[in-house]
Amino acid sequence: MKWESASQFFAMGGHGLYVWGSYAVALIAVVVEVALVRTRFRRALAAAPAPETGRDD
Amino acid sequence: MAKLNWFYFAAPNTFYPLAGKMIPWFTAAALGLAAIGLYIGFFVAPTDFQQGEGYRIIFVHVPTAWMSMFLYVVMAFWAAIGLAFNTRLSSMMAQAIAPTGALMTFLALWTGSLWGKPMWGAWWVWDARLTSELILLFLYIGFMALQASIDDPRRADRAGAVLAIVGVINVPIIYFSVQWWNTLHQGASVSITRSPSMATTMLWGMLVMALAFWMYSIAVVLVRVRAIILERERNTDWVRDLKARGAAK
Numbered sequence: 447m448k449w450e451s452a453s454q455f456f457a458m459g460g461h462g463l464y465v466w467g468s469y470a471v472a473l474i475a476v477v478v479e480v481a482l483v484r485t486r487f488r489r490a491l492a493a494a495p496a497p498e499t500g501r502d503d
Numbered sequence: 504m505a506k507l508n509w510f511y512f513a514a515p516n517t518f519y520p521l522a523g524k525m526i527p528w529f530t531a532a533a534l535g536l537a538a539i540g541l542y543i544g545f546f547v548a549p550t551d552f553q554q555g556e557g558y559r560i561i562f563v564h565v566p567t568a569w570m571s572m573f574l575y576v577v578m579a580f581w582a583a584i585g586l587a588f589n590t591r592l593s594s595m596m597a598q599a600i601a602p603t604g605a606l607m608t609f610l611a612l613w614t615g616s617l618w619g620k621p622m623w624g625a626w627w628v629w630d631a632r633l634t635s636e637l638i639l640l641f642l643y644i645g646f647m648a649l650q651a652s653i654d655d656p657r658r659a660d661r662a663g664a665v666l667a668i669v670g671v672i673n674v675p676i677i678y679f680s681v682q683w684w685n686t687l688h689q690g691a692s693v694s695i696t697r698s699p700s701m702a703t704t705m706l707w708g709m710l711v712m713a714l715a716f717w718m719y720s721i722a723v724v725l726v727r728v729r730a731i732i733l734e735r736e737r738n739t740d741w742v743r744d745l746k747a748r749g750a751a752k
Contacts, residue, residue: 448546459550461557464621468560468614472567475606476719483726490733496746 515592515732516741522725529722536715543708551705560618561705566713568611570720571639572674574604578646579671582664592728594660595735597667598650599728603720605643612636623687631680632688635673642670656735 449455458465512518544562551558578600585594615633616626627633646663653659681690701709736742 448549455545458559459556461555461621464557464617465559468563468617471613472563472610475610479603479606479723483723483730487726487730487733490730490737491746494733494737494742494746496743 513590513592515595515736516739518592519729519732519745522729526722526725529718529725533715533718533722536711536718540708540711540715543704543711548704548708549702554622557618557621558705560614562708562712564611564614564618565709566716567607567614568636569713570716571604571608571611571636572677573717574600574607574720575639575642575667575674576671578604579667582660582667585660586664586668591657591735592732594657594664595728595731596724597663598660599724599731601643601647601650602727603724605640605647607716607720608636608640608643612640619687625687628687630686630688631684632677632686635677635680638673639670639677642666642673646670 456462456466512521540562544559548559548562550556578597581593581600582597584590585597612633615636619628620626646666649666650659650663653662680686681688733742
């Protein structure tokens with residue numbers, strides 16, 4: 447293990463803000479995209495008419 | 504499965520269940536590869552002799568930048584196939600790729616900006632690499648906006664396809680921009696013609712993370728294309744049957 451302590455790890459040699467700012471936004475972007483796309487899928491599935499209701503548009 | 508007919512899956516009703524079966528595998532691959540890639544990137548790869556620990560942005564910057572260009576080419580490919588052969592699924596595929604491509608482009612720009620500030624002293628410079636990548640973002644957004652502005656899906660597909668195909672010219676411009684013009688941006692770290700200009704473990708971290716983003720992109724695009732299939736084919740018999748059987752998952 448190359449890091450001597452957790453604080454050293456999070457400091458990233460003084461570049462912590464830049465490194466973690468990159469990874470945090472990437473993580474948020476992925477989580478948001480997955481949430482949006484799953485919502486879209488569920489809505490599309492719910493909006494599709496079931497056989498017994500017949501055509502609704 | 505001895506003789507697999509690939510054209511069988513070119514129809515939305517046959518591709519839909521196939522995509523559904525593939526999504527968990529690509530999701531698992533993305534998560535596993537990301538775990539390995541981040542471990543290599545943060546715990547195995549050495550400190551850079553020039554950039555210290557700040558260079559570790561590379562493990563998210565380069566994969567997202569690669570995916571931003573690669574996804575555009577794939578999007579334009581499917582759009583072109585849809586335009587040429589009038590195949591519905593190809594156009595839906597192009598439409599499903601665009602938001603993920605735009606997201607990868609945004610992340611490449613964002614992480615690049617956070618890397619540029621400590622290393623170059625600037626969040627942004629108007630050089631060829633950065634400007635052409637920004638144009639890529641506008642191309643994705645333009646593609647989505649154009650399609651959203653046309654009510655008839657097939658007409659939207661055709662209009663979007665023309666834009667996507669014309670925009671492909673930007674991809675080689677991005678890729679070769681660091682060779683063609685003077686720039687602050689460093690050259691390619693990996694190339695086919697010469698050995699990589701970086702430590703082996705750094706390279707592995709980058710490649711594994713690139714694979715992780717690749718698997719992620721496939722998984723999320725497959726979910727989106729399934730949603731688009733349902734949106735467009737909601738009044739067809741096969742979607743009715745699907746709901747009747749409760750087998751939509």
